[in-house]
Amino acid sequence: MRAEQMDELLSLIGPELTRQSTNYRAAIEPKQRLAVGLRYLASGDSLVSLAFSYRLGRSTVNNSVHMVCAAIEKGMMERFLPRPTQDTWKEVAQGFWEKWNFPNCLGAIDGKHVTIQAPPPTGSHYFNYKKTFSIVLLALVDADYRFRVIEVGDLGRISDGGVYAGSDLGRGMETRTLHVPPSTSLPGAAHLDDLPFVMVGDAAFPLKPYLMRPYPGQNLTHQKRIFNYRLSRARMAVENAFGILASRWKIFHRKINLHPQNVDTLVVAACILHNFLLAPSENQRLLDEEEQLGRHMAPVRNMGGNRASREACNVREVFCTFFNSPEGSVSWQDRMV
Known part of the structure; x- marks a missing residue:
């Protein structure tokens, strides 16, 4: 995926991946969540392996994969898989x-x-x-x-x-x-x-x-x-x-x-x-x-x-x-x- 395509994808689903930071921890950046989700799809690596690669918790990686897939389905379905006319x-x-x-x-x-x-x-x-x-x-x-x-x-x-x-x-x-x-x-x-x-x-x-x-x-x-x-x-x-x-x-x-x-x-x-x-x-x-x-x-x-x-x-x-x-x-x- 080219950098331009990555940026376009982020502009389409970025708001769905944004979470509020708290006093206890900073929220994961939408771009990093997207990178984790795409890496899971493209490599087929296990969630544990991705957690080590990105130095994130396994539950964070798991949530990121689910969030990215759900955001793509919600935000891009109408444009890239519309109902035929x-x-x-x-x-x-x-x-x-x-x-x-x-x-x-x-x-x-x-x-x-x-x-x-x-x-x-x-x-x-x-x-x-x-x-x-x-x-x-x-x-x-x-x-x-x-x-x-x-x-x-x-x-x-x-x-x-x-x-x-x-x-x-x-x-x-x-x-x-x-x-x-x-x-x-x-x-x-x-x-x-x-x-x-x-x-x-x-x-x-x-x-x-x-x-x-x-x-x-x-x-x-x-x-x-x-x-x-x-x-x-x-x-x-x-x-x-x-x-x-x-x-x-x-x-x-x-x-x-x-x-x-x-x-x-x-x-x-x-x-x-x-x-x-x-x-x-x-x-x-x-x-x-x-x-x-x-x-x-x-x-x-x-x-x-x-x-x-x-x-x-x-x-x-x-x-x-x-x-x-x-x-x-x-x-x-x-x-x-």
């Missing part, structure tokens, strides 16, 4: 068409496990299929790896559609309350039916008219394999976003030893800081670092079923037709399948 969705869709060759796309969606230390009285609530304890980060990402919608805090054991279906995003898309633009024709293909705007996800998600997943099975036609490739290519946006997030904030490579409610706030703060610091010139370097370290944020599995409505299947068929037509094909797709 119809214009926002159109901007995201334009970005996916230009950079990932997928039209009418509202974003790439995926879920990741954030590993935590098992809270004592919770039994197996946070126990997931990877045999670790975790909470789930569900994210919708745009073409530039920016988080547009996140849902944090579901128990690691939840599966079979629970994470997505129970999220504000899932319910909002189902009830059509998220200001999604109306259906429109695909670029250069007015002869095809108007199609709704859709999210793209992997096979763990259910097929919906507004959520595309790959065709299942091995013995697919060439046209269906083309569709799966194009969808998988667009999905790289969310995988890369998670990679950049974990590369910049090494806390995601560790087992977080905080109360689950505080972990929720920490993850939201990290996502907001990700948007705040996002720079195209640094993305590839961070992705290369994460590739060397290996991905430690395990994907969520078994979130959706295989049954889908006829409408959803028809939408996928039209996309498949488009990607195999002169208007929607790309020159390299036949080599990739």
